[in-house]
Amino acid sequence: GAVVSQHPSWVICKSGTSVKIECRSLDFQATTMFWYRQFPKQSLMLMATSNEGSKATYEQGVEKDKFLINHASLTLSTLTVTSAHPEDSSFYICSARARLAVNTGELFFGEGSRLTVL
Amino acid sequence: AQSVTQLDSHVSVSEGTPVLLRCNYSSSYSPSLFWYVQHPNKGLQLLLKYTSAATLVKGINGFEAEFKKSETSFHLTKPSAHMSDAAEYFCVVSLGFQKLVFGTGTRLLVSP
Numbered sequence: 001g002a003v004v005s006q007h008p009s010w011v012i013c014k015s016g017t018s019v020k021i022e023c024r025s026l027d028f029q030a031t032t033m034f035w036y037r038q039f040p041k042q043s044l045m046l047m048a049t050s051n052e053g054s055k056a057t058y059e060q061g062v063e064k065d066k067f068l069i070n071h072a073s074l075t076l077s078t079l080t081v082t083s084a085h086p087e088d089s090s091f092y093i094c095s096a097r098a099r100l101a102v103n104t105g106e107l108f109f110g111e112g113s114r115l116t117v118l
Numbered sequence: 119a120q121s122v123t124q125l126d127s128h129v130s131v132s133e134g135t136p137v138l139l140r141c142n143y144s145s146s147y148s149p150s151l152f153w154y155v156q157h158p159n160k161g162l163q164l165l166l167k168y169t170s171a172a173t174l175v176k177g178i179n180g181f182e183a184e185f186k187k188s189e190t191s192f193h194l195t196k197p198s199a200h201m202s203d204a205a206e207y208f209c210v211v212s213l214g215f216q217k218l219v220f221g222t223g224t225r226l227l228v229s230p
Contacts, residue, residue, distance in 0.1 A: 043220045093161050107218060109161040
């Protein structure tokens with residue numbers, strides 16, 4: 001099956017530093033990748049949609065200067081949390097849509113990255 | 119606009135008894151529907167999907183769901199719960215290129 005790898009799985013950083021999270025589709029080309037944020041015991045909140053080679057589309061209320069998304073290739077997207085603060089602590093999950101699954105909308109999810117900002 | 123409602127935030131069952139997780143959707147067109155499972159601190163794993171083929175969909179780990187257009191429902195069932203089924207379950211709706219819309223999730227608790 002399609003595999004999406006997310007790294008790191010957990011990270012602890014000091015307030016004010018930047019953290020980069022990688023999302024890779026290991027055995028398929030991802031036309032689109034999505035980044036979600038999940039607060040404890042809540043559903044996933046879509047942050048942004050990124051298509052390879054173009055700028056990400058951010059959801060309303062998500063600061064694009066704080067959450068930088070790069071989708072440089074069909075297998076890699078990165079989320080950089082800039083100048084992180086404790087309120088940015090959360091579980092971040094990426095997902096990827098394969099070319100073959102475009103019409104069904106099926107997504108493949110990474111394992112998630114837990115960010116803790118001290 | 120499309121939306122999905124998961125009627126129960128928590129469902130508790132005993133091991134070996136049936137599981138029913140309810141989901142109702144709202145969509146102007148024929149949607150694609152999915153059930154995903156999330157174990158603690160993990161990403162989401164696809165259990166099954168409905169994409170306008172057979173209305174009774176069989177998934178992994180003995181789960182299945184039936185698409186009922188007349189009731190706008192896509193309930194998830196399993197004949198016999200196992201301890202390892204304890205997790206968070208999300209019902210999701212999609213219209214092709216459009217974004218997925220997630221339900222609020224149902225936490226399944228399985229007691230010995």
